[in-house]
Each structure stands twice: as structure tokens, then as C-alpha cells.
Amino acid sequence: MDTNVDVIVIGAGITGLVTTFLLKEKGVNVLLIEKNTRAGGQLCTVNDDGFLFESGPNTGVVANKDVLDLFNQLGDECTLQTARKESKVRLIWKNGRFCPLPSGLADAVTTPLFSWHDKIRILFEPFRPKGNDPFESIASLTRRRLGKSFLNYAVDPFISGIYAGDPEILVTRFAMPKLYNLEHHYGSFIRGAIKRHPVLAEERKQGISKEIFSVKGGFKNLVSTLENRITPTHLRLGAGKIQIEPVENGWKVVLPATGESYFTPRLISTVPAYALPELFPFIEENKLHPITSLVYAPVVQVGVGMYNGSLIPQAFGGLVPSCEHEKILGVLFNSSCYDDRAPLGAASLSFFIGGMRHPEWVNLPEEEMVAIVTDALHRMLGYPLGTAPDKIHIFPHPRAIPQYQADTEQRLNTVCQLEKKYAGLVLAGSLRDGIGLADRIKQATQLASL
Ligand SMILES: Cc1cc2nc3c(=O)[nH]c(=O)nc-3n(C[C@H](O)[C@H](O)[C@H](O)COP(=O)(O)OP(=O)(O)OC[C@H]3O[C@@H](n4cnc5c(N)ncnc54)[C@H](O)[C@@H]3O)c2cc1C
Structure with missing residues (x-):
């Protein structure tokens, strides 16, 4: 029965x-x-001697x-848990250093991330014609409306952080529907953002903060x-x-x-x-x-614990644009966001390797993953040359994120x-x-x- x-x-x-x-x-x-x-x-969460590592999100x-x-x-x-306010900053790797992604107009003018040409060009974004290709890629849309440096140093690393994906292949309407709708409904990102301001303010009143949790x-x-x-x-x-x-x-x-x-x-x-x-x-x-x-992007997440956490910036993490040709996609500073991720004074980090940029790297031997992370700890985060991770957990995901x-x-x-x-x-x-x-x-x- x-x-x-x-x-x-x-x-x-x-x-x-x-x-x-x-x-x-x-x-x-x-x-x-x-x-x-x-x-x-x-x-899936792993605890190791006071450090907390996530295998997935x-x-x-x-x-x-x-x-x-x-x-x-x-x-x-x-x-x-929502992340500490100070950890909201997103860093972008450019020419051998991390630069904060601008969060306001003043920063946007002075940031070294975008070219002067594109900074001036953005003023005319509201007057640029609307696209008509419903299958337009995120890269094409960004180049058309904002310029190449915005694609390279904002959208490409951002897409890598969410999808471990390639903005040249992901279709805006499906992968970033909100962005697509800004242009489609309002004719421009800037105009759309201004028009949607009251809606967002109302959402914030309801607690929809868009904060990370x-x-x-x-x-x-x-x-x-x-x-x-x-x-x-x-x-x-x-x-x-x-x-x-x-x-x-x-x-x-x-x-x-x-x-x-x-x-x-x-x-x-x-x-x-x-x-x-x-x-x-x-x-x-x-x-x-x-x-x-x-298609699913293959990703390896490497959880790293460092007893000396003093070198880690008070930021959400650092993303690496594909045009910088580095071996990591990015790194999250988990202990900068939440108290319970590492012992006092220590740091818990998550490095990401592979994605659609290098799908084959999901199969790298463990010692190569350790070498990639050790190199990033030195060159990107300032640890003395050769400093090895105090804790390391390697989580390969051959089919991580749908594209x-x-x-x-x-x-x-x-x-x-x-x-x-x-x-x-x-x-x-x-x-x-x-x-x-x-x-x-x-x-x-x-x-x-x-
Ligand atoms: C490394 C990584 C980092 C990520 N980072 C983020 C992030 O920072 N923020 C974010 O929002 N999202 C992130 N994501 C995405 C997010 O984790 C996923 O979208 C979400 O967890 C998927 O949940 P799900 O239940 O839809 O699928 P899954 O978690 O894949 O669950 C599907 C379940 O189905 C089961 N199953 C499969 N076949 C069968 C079967 N034949 N019979 C019965 N059961 C079956 C599986 O075992 C599994 O338990 C990340 C994902 C990965 C891999």
C-alpha cells in the first residue's frame, strides 16, 4: 500500500x-x-579550532x-547576522593593489579604477539610446552604456563574485534582470535609479536593506x-x-x-x-x-585561517578583474564581516579559484591550490613572503553556479x-x-x- x-x-x-x-x-x-x-x-559549514569556514555560500x-x-x-x-557596517567596502585589484569600489559621486570622480574618458562619458548615460537585443550580454550592455573601464573594473569582477561567470556570455535579461529592467523600463540606468528611489526607500522601511547576511x-x-x-x-x-x-x-x-x-x-x-x-x-x-x-561554473573555495589577522582590511572582500590575469577570482574577509568566524585577533578568509575563467583549475592538485593562496597572502594581503596558511580547507565544486x-x-x-x-x-x-x-x-x- x-x-x-x-x-x-x-x-x-x-x-x-x-x-x-x-x-x-x-x-x-x-x-x-x-x-x-x-x-x-x-x-555546509566547517568548524576548525575556533575558525569557521563555509564550503558553499x-x-x-x-x-x-x-x-x-x-x-x-x-x-x-x-x-x-548582518555584516558590520565598516565591512561594506568592496575592494578591486588593479595594477598590484586593492582599491575601494566607489560608493558615492566624490569617490567615483577620484577613483583610479575608471578612465577619465568613461567618467566623463557617464554624464551622458541618460541620453544614450536604449538597446533592442533581448539576448544582449552583460558585457555588451555595460560597454555600450558605461564604457570599457566600468566593464573591466566594476562589472566583470562583480559578475565573477556572484556567478564565477563570464559577462561576455551571461545574458543580462536572465542573469541580471534588475539591470536589464532599468534600461528597458526607464531607458537609462541613472534615470531608472532615480525613478526607483522612492520604491527602494519604501523597501528599506520594510527592512529590505540589501545588506549581506x-x-x-x-x-x-x-x-x-x-x-x-x-x-x-x-x-x-x-x-x-x-x-x-x-x-x-x-x-x-x-x-x-x-x-x-x-x-x-x-x-x-x-x-x-x-x-x-x-x-x-x-x-x-x-x-x-x-x-x-x-552550464555550471566550476569553483574551488579555499577557506584559510590566519592567527595574525591584523593585516586584513576592514572590508567585505577583494575582487580580481579578469584583465588583471591573476590566479584567484577574489577573496572574502569573513572575519571582518562577522565576529564568530575566527578567534580574537585572527582572520578567516575565503579564496575563490577557477570559475568560467579557468574551469580546468577545479582539478588542480592540492599543493598548487596552497601555492596560489600562499602567493596571494603575500602579494595581495601583505603577509611576509612564504607565510603559509595556519588553517586551510579546500572545497572543490565541479558544478557550482548555474550560468x-x-x-x-x-x-x-x-x-x-x-x-x-x-x-x-x-x-x-x-x-x-x-x-x-x-x-x-x-x-x-x-x-x-x-
Ligand atoms: C562555492 C559557492 C559559493 C556560493 N556563494 C554564494 C553567495 O555568496 N551568496 C549566495 O546567495 N549564493 C551563493 N551560492 C549559491 C547558493 O549556494 C545556491 O544557489 C543554493 O545553495 C542552491 O540551493 P538549492 O537548494 O537550490 O540547490 P542545492 O543546494 O544544490 O540542493 C539540491 C539538493 O538536491 C539533492 N539531490 C540531487 N539529486 C537528487 C536526487 N536524485 N534525489 C534526491 N535528492 C537529490 C542534492 O544532494 C542537494 O542536497 C554559492 C554556491 C557555491 C557552490
Whole structure:
């Protein structure tokens, strides 16, 4: 006999955990099934002798109300941490030193990051004609409206920091929809920013600060709080290869590891695009291909602990533009943002290597990763030559971040077609609707409200 459940959610990353938690809070009989023995997906925190390292995301952005609502619902069990005010500064590597990314008009005029030509040119941005290519890349849009130096020393490193991606390939409409809409709706970034000022002020009043956030004790505490609130009755970890079959009015889901068998009218997948063929072997390969062809940037995150933290700037981190031809994509100064990331006086850092710039570097031997980080500690952060990391944790992610390229529209159409063909099926997760933690929480909130 199959056990009936209202909804089955597959994949216990942040999307699946939050969807299940919110459904359960509403009294829905929901079951979350995870292949691995651990929940959290890309969220994973490692503690080492007072240092705290994240293997996946270090921070999210308070970009929408759903983030705040989630933490309000979780209450004291899981404390949202916003970064210290002084650590807001973003540094950009240029000509052998880190320079602050301008945060106001005065800084923008004096910064060495942008050329004088582009600084003057930006005054005419509101009068530049609107683009008409819906598939225009982020690089092309930036060059057209702001100039090459803004692309090289602001947008390129920024895109590298979010997507580990290539702005020449990522399509603005899909990867940076807010930027696309500024030009599309208001004809100009500057005009759009001015017109949207009251909207942003209203959002700020509601607590949508756009500040970066983490969780006290690291994201593993968000995962464990959600797991506790979901309770073991509604969660199956270590399910291994599950069997899914469309049946009349719904879905049959079997967990061969335990012999459990379920019927549900609604099946929500939150697994990455490349994991879909294993879940849905009855869907022909060519029908799934527009989804499974989604490219993921490979990234290595190297968590480094230094007992002498005095050399680390009071900043969020430093990003390295591709035109500087360095071996790291950037470095986050986690202990400059949050108190609990390192012992007093020490520093916890995250270096990023690879991305779409050098996807092959995800396979570098460990000693080369250590050498890259040791070199960056000396040349970029001022540690004496040859100073080795006191702590080091290497986290390779062969398929880290989805790249929303020109094939996105076809992927989204295929998702719609499959959801139409298979009643009750929802294909969610970061293969659509954004890659950031705030996007994931927003999608989960929407899934739980349908
Ligand atoms: C190195 C790195 C740094 C990042 N930095 C940031 C950042 O600073 N800020 C930010 O906002 N975002 C960041 N991200 C992105 C963010 O972490 C992800 O978008 C988010 O965690 C994805 O969550 P998810 O639940 O959609 O997917 P996942 O976390 O991938 O979860 C999917 C789950 O599905 C499970 N699964 C797969 N196949 C099956 C199957 N057949 N059956 C059952 N379960 C299955 C997996 O085991 C996994 O647990 C980063 C990501 C990485 C890798």
C-alpha cells in the first residue's frame, strides 16, 4: 500500500528545506526526500579550532521580504547576522593593489579604477539610446552604456563574485534582470535609479536593506534549524536512488533503501539540472536536454585561517578583474564581516579559484591550490613572503553556479512544457528564478503558497 502525502519535495538544499518547512507550517502533509545522508546541499559549514569556514555560500543578501519572514518564523533558534557596517567596502585589484569600489559621486570622480574618458562619458548615460537585443550580454550592455573601464573594473569582477561567470556570455535579461529592467523600463540606468528611489526607500522601511547576511554559527545552523522544524517524520535523508513514476492523478515515489512507497498529487523537484535524468528516466533524453545542458561554473573555495589577522582590511572582500590575469577570482574577509568566524585577533578568509575563467583549475592538485593562496597572502594581503596558511580547507565544486546564458529562454520553455505534460510536477531549484540565497528563499515561498 502506498502512503498518501499532499506534496513530495525532492532535494534538501535551501530551496527544498524552506519549501518543506513553509508547507508544513501551513499544515500541509509534506515529505522531503534527499539522496545524501546530509541536508543542506551547497550549504555546509566547517568548524576548525575556533575558525569557521563555509564550503558553499558565505553570505546572502537581504534582497526581499521572504528572507526576513523566514528568519522571523524561525525565531531565536537561528539568528540572522548582518555584516558590520565598516565591512561594506568592496575592494578591486588593479595594477598590484586593492582599491575601494566607489560608493558615492566624490569617490567615483577620484577613483583610479575608471578612465577619465568613461567618467566623463557617464554624464551622458541618460541620453544614450536604449538597446533592442533581448539576448544582449552583460558585457555588451555595460560597454555600450558605461564604457570599457566600468566593464573591466566594476562589472566583470562583480559578475565573477556572484556567478564565477563570464559577462561576455551571461545574458543580462536572465542573469541580471534588475539591470536589464532599468534600461528597458526607464531607458537609462541613472534615470531608472532615480525613478526607483522612492520604491527602494519604501523597501528599506520594510527592512529590505540589501545588506549581506549570514547566520550566527554559520549556515549549518540554518540547515539544522530547518531540519528540526521539519522533523524526522517529514524528512528522509540518505534515500539514495529514488524511483519516480507518473500514475493516475499523481506520482508514485519509492525509496528502495527502506522499501517505503508513496503516492502524491504534487511532486516538486529542487535538484540541479544535471540531476534530473536520474530522477525522471521516463522522460526522453532529448526532451530534457534544453534543461540538462545548463552550464555550471566550476569553483574551488579555499577557506584559510590566519592567527595574525591584523593585516586584513576592514572590508567585505577583494575582487580580481579578469584583465588583471591573476590566479584567484577574489577573496572574502569573513572575519571582518562577522565576529564568530575566527578567534580574537585572527582572520578567516575565503579564496575563490577557477570559475568560467579557468574551469580546468577545479582539478588542480592540492599543493598548487596552497601555492596560489600562499602567493596571494603575500602579494595581495601583505603577509611576509612564504607565510603559509595556519588553517586551510579546500572545497572543490565541479558544478557550482548555474550560468544563465542565451539558452535560458529555451530551458524555461521546456520546464513549462514538461510541467504541462506531467500534471502535478514542478521543476524548481536554481535552474530557474535566480542563483542567490534570497532568490532560493523567494522561490521556496512561492512554491509553498501555490
Ligand atoms: C562555492 C559557492 C559559493 C556560493 N556563494 C554564494 C553567495 O555568496 N551568496 C549566495 O546567495 N549564493 C551563493 N551560492 C549559491 C547558493 O549556494 C545556491 O544557489 C543554493 O545553495 C542552491 O540551493 P538549492 O537548494 O537550490 O540547490 P542545492 O543546494 O544544490 O540542493 C539540491 C539538493 O538536491 C539533492 N539531490 C540531487 N539529486 C537528487 C536526487 N536524485 N534525489 C534526491 N535528492 C537529490 C542534492 O544532494 C542537494 O542536497 C554559492 C554556491 C557555491 C557552490
